[in-house]
Amino acid sequence: MGRWEPDARGRLIRAAMELFAERGFEETTADDIAERARVTERTFFRHFADKREVLFDGSRTMEQTAYDAILIAPADHSPLEAALAGMVASAGLLADRRDHAVRRSRIIAANPSLRERELLKLAALTGTTAEALRARGVTDLTADLAAHSAVTVFHVAFARWVSTEEPPDFAACIAEAAAALRALK
Amino acid sequence: MGRWEPDARGRLIRAAMELFAERGFEETTADDIAERARVTERTFFRHFADKREVLFDGSRTMEQTAYDAILIAPADHSPLEAALAGMVASAGLLADRRDHAVRRSRIIAANPSLRERELLKLAALTGTTAEALRARGVTDLTADLAAHSAVTVFHVAFARWVSTEEPPDFAACIAEAAAALRALK
DNA sequence: AAAGCCATGTCAGTAACTGACATCAACCTA
DNA sequence: TAGGTTGATGTCAGTTACTGACATGGCTTT
Structure with missing residues (x-):
């Protein structure tokens, strides 16, 4: 496993805001967000109960x-x-x-x-x-x-x-x- | 295709209320509701935009x-x-x-x-x-x-x-x- | 150094929805 | 009455949100 990167949560929030603004909420998959934040989809759902929570x-x-x-x-x-x-x-x-x-x-x-x-x-x-x-x-x-x-x-x-x-x-x-x-x- | 049954919508609403009361919302699948109402899952989603709408x-x-x-x-x-x-x-x-x-x-x-x-x-x-x-x-x-x-x-x-x-x-x-x-x- | 914790990755699975297309009964309409 | 149209449904394949179980690897504690 690659070196551990701190502040995954913060990166996920920023990535989500960017992507939602660029393409819209529906058009963005949880996997897209995770990818931009350099983590896996599973990690996204460990930090946020669902896709919407990332904005709150x-x-x-x-x-x-x-x-x-x-x-x-x-x-x-x-x-x-x-x-x-x-x-x-x-x-x-x-x-x-x-x-x-x-x-x-x-x-x-x-x-x-x-x-x-x-x-x-x-x-x-x-x-x-x-x-x-x-x-x-x-x-x-x-x-x-x-x-x-x-x-x-x-x-x-x-x-x-x-x-x-x-x-x-x-x-x-x-x-x-x-x-x-x-x-x- | 079998004979067409009227009031599918009403049957779906009643089936959903029953099942939600019996087992709870999460434990009931859209397919369960459709089955009890004698239609397919697809028909459920033609009548209601999502699983929650059936209650409103x-x-x-x-x-x-x-x-x-x-x-x-x-x-x-x-x-x-x-x-x-x-x-x-x-x-x-x-x-x-x-x-x-x-x-x-x-x-x-x-x-x-x-x-x-x-x-x-x-x-x-x-x-x-x-x-x-x-x-x-x-x-x-x-x-x-x-x-x-x-x-x-x-x-x-x-x-x-x-x-x-x-x-x-x-x-x-x-x-x-x-x-x-x-x-x- | 062994033990254990913590954040993450991997993988397989369930269920909510969606689009495309087929079917069948009822109902026009010529 | 034959034939076309409409409307509600069935069938099927696909995407995606989310979850559980388990593995990995660094870091801390002793």
Whole structure:
């Protein structure tokens, strides 16, 4: 067996992003990705549960960041305010790499099954957010609804952040969406 | 070729529900379902784009129902109120078949990839809802947020409706969730 | 140096889907 | 009524996502 190369995972992620952008998700086989990363297909599936997961490597980190931020939010914050603080903290992880976020978003937008996976990740974020709120003593139903609302704000703000030509601050997008949410009757 | 049997689609749906409930989703092959429905695997995939779709046959009807209800909602309804009227109308399609909804929910809850597909259907409902609101003249951002909020209410209410021992009315669950949403600060 | 761990490679297998083509019943239409 | 058309299905071969079992080889620990 040839000499062992470090960071196979990182190479796989980069190779996948390149190939998906070049030819599209469906037109790229797991074997193509592995080949470009100089590993075998089997190694790809040791690092990622399936072909889509390679695009969602940071999602656990985002959940953890949100969770922590919600727990340390001021005690007088309402559930929704605390949850939104978590979203702002998560957004901070992406804020300085907008170009990467844009490229990734284009890839995901171009494929239904990738959009589906993105929804699953957002649902996981919702679940973690609700859990953090419950840890603050928020009641179940309110925690669910505040979490859903906050993640919705995150989602809508993210979509606008990556689709706008003149990119405003991610945090500003979140504030704008949160204000529109509160204006609902 | 043997005599043609009508309602292959319906037989496939029933066979799939039975088998998923008996052995689970992963443990059931598309061929198993087709066999029980007395057709070939190829016919299964002519009726359903993939193995999961067989559980989501009514989703387009629900979207259409919500869309229509939103359009005919009173003109003085706020965007959120109109969207919620759409959810109540959709809920009406399920209200009298709670047992079926419960069985289906159990199957979906037991499998991550089915939960993922459910999220995609809810996202489609969100998109249709937002479209109906825009047709009422609601601005983009507000339409998105009101649609997301309404579908969240539907989702949360549905989860409670099928998981409660003493089943309240679906519409009552929606009203309760909507009230909790409005109480958010 | 022996033992063991860890990331990877090799290989064979299952099952989800797809395209191309054949069949057969029902239904027009001349 | 003969003959063509349509629509749902069957048949078959192929691709690809994913999995389990086992082998290899470097690196660390003792």
